[in-house]
Amino acid sequence: MYPLVESMKLKDGIIQNLEFHQIRLNRSMDELFPEAEKIDLIHQISIPQNFTGGIFKVRVVYSQTIDQIEIEPYQYRSIQSLKVVYHESIDYHLKYTDRQILQELYAQRADCDDIIIVKNGLVTDSFAANLLFFDGRGWFTPSTPLLRGTKRQLLLDQGIVVEKEIREEDIKSYQKVALINAMIDFEEMPVVDIDGIILF
Structure with a gap:
């Protein structure tokens, strides 16, 4: 079995939306390692002084315990x-x-910058x-994501976006499609005009 990973945004020395990452980690461990002691991220991650200014990605690789913590610049x-x-059948x-x-x-993706994955006719990620x-x-997010992202959950909880089934034909x-993840805030997300999507 491959290890799991939590990728988190470190902004000016502070990990963003840490509670959402902890919830997802707990849920993953409950499914795979129900007998293991939970990993407490806030007590396991130490931020070196040279990473306290700017934007970085923190990757916590883990299984029943933490295997590795990486901090790297993000662009x-x-x-x-x-x-x-x-x-x-992707899972x-x-x-x-x-x-x-x-x-x-x-x-x-051919000459495109990224992809939209459709599974059984439904838009995912x-x-x-x-x-x-x-x-x-308003903004809507597919109710059938491959991975229930932490930023997605934050925006749902805040009422900024609404979950909805979106089929390929929809x-x-x-008018527009945007991409969000733990590293990308709502205010800075890349937005693609619908004409920038290649369906075939």
């Missing part, structure tokens, strides 16, 4: 186009370090982010 990717790709409801299937789907769709009045009824 935002430019996303201006998306290609719809398909997989009928990534736990955040494993093994992303081979996702990598294979990402390789199908992009390569490394949850999706938001804008209909001119995509063109929206």
